[in-house]
Amino acid sequence: MSLSILPVTGIGDVTAGDDLAELITKAAPWLADGDVLVVTSKIVSKAEGRLVEVPADGPEREEARQQVLAGETARVVARRGPTTIVQTHHGFVMAAAGIDASNVDKTHLVLLPADPDASARALRDDLAERGLDVAVIISDTMGRAWRNGLTDVALGAAGIGALRDHRGEFDPYGNELTLTQMAVIDELAAAAELVKGKSDKVPVAVVRGYSWAGAGSGARELVRDTASDMFSLGTAEARAQGLRDAAHLDSWSAPDIGESRVLRLTPAGPSPADLIRLGEEAHRVRLLLAADGLSSKISFDDDGVTIEVTE
Template sequence: MTLEIRPVHGIGDVTAGDDLAELITKAAPWLADGDVLVVTSKIVSKAEGRLVEVPADGPEREEARQRALAGETARVVARRGPTTIVQTHHGFVMAAAGIDASNVDKTHLVLLPADPDASARALRDSLRARNLDVAVIISDTMGRAWRNGLTDVALGAAGIEALRDHRGEIDPYGNELTLTQMAVIDELAAAAELVKGKSDRVPVAVVRGYPRTTHSDLGARELVRDTASDMFSLGTSEAREQGLRDAARLSGEPADADVARFVAARSGALRLTPAGPAPADLLRLGARAQGVRVSLAAAGLRSAVEFDDEGVTVTIEGDL
């Protein structure tokens, strides 16, 4: 297989309501059937009006960014200093939900397309109406959990299979492949980035020569791993905190508002007393005291416990 990757120059600034198919075909009259069109998500978002107005600077800008982040977040995966890794409503796990302040004026932030697969299908349909049968990949930049550096990946796709499934094939040594599924749309998105760059104002590239198939046209959502099969669905600290919270509930005791307020206060002492003098009551008291300490540990707090004839006192001693 021989691939040719060509940048598409001359797209220019994209604004809400622009016809991307028109802009692309004017800039790339050489576009041909069978090509794979890789389009940076940012110009898709701009054309679809997925921008948030923010102050140009000052604390109000950061407050507006945080509000936008909250709106795009389905769940927080990890936080480290100023960096927040979240899962978006699309299912993508990304820093800052993919919200971007680059290649846009200082009074706006760019959100991801609301439905990148739908955006890819719409662009492909518009190009087909112009008698061009091309595949479309909507790309964006992501980090990787196990490696430094960034790479472009596919957020949306149409007219091309997301995965090339090699399972059942036999390698040159006679071994049957049992797990290998290549994320070809990610590979093509990364290859296209080599000619697009990050500050060269080239938001579109064309990959020519890839033998695309469309036996399955599920789009890029086929690459989103569900939480049940995701072994890294939380950051290290967040997984530890979740484990401690789960441990705090092992006693089966109902949630206690007093305990919640105590943990939130992050200082002071909490007095616990048994429901009665029976041995079972004393056992439940001990379990409850341990649950409080686990809840404090999950919140990053060190504690001490002191038993006496009438009950137990849990005291917060400071940060872990």
């Protein structure tokens, strides 16, 4: 297989309501049947009006950004300093929910397309009306677990299978492949980024020479569900969740430590069983405090236990 990756230049700034198919075919009259069109999600979002107005600078801008982030977040995966990794409502795990402040004026933030697969299908249909049979990939940039650096991946796709499934095939040594499924639309998105760049104003590229027969079900096929995700939380978040789970193994309800940050616990009675339950409750309280990143100290006297937050 021989592939060519061709930049589509001259598209210019995209605004809400723009016809992407029209812009692309004017900029790339050489687009041909069988090509794979890779379109940066940002121009899709701009054309679909997925922009949010925010203050240009100051603390108000950051406050507004955090509010937007909360609205785009299905769950928080990890936080480290100013960086927040979240799962979006699409199911993508990304820094800051893919919200972008680059290549847009300072008074706006760009959100991801609401439904990237639907956006890809709509663009493919629009191009088909112009007589072109091409596959479409909507791409964006993501970080990768365990590796430094960023790469482009597919958020949406139409006309092309997301995965190339090698299961059931045999390698040259006669070994059956039982797990291998290649995320070809991610590979094509990453390849296209090589000619698009991040500051060259080239939001579209064409991959020519890849055989993509088959409609596919979209990029959503690549989203791993939480139940099968072995790394669905960051290290600190997983530890905190484990502590919370350990503290709530039964129907026990945590007492409120209050603003004084001091909690006094006393046994229900004088029996050894009552004293054991008191110790268990004190341990659970400290587990919950640790899950929230708070240190505590414990002291005992004849009447009960005192737990004090120390940090």
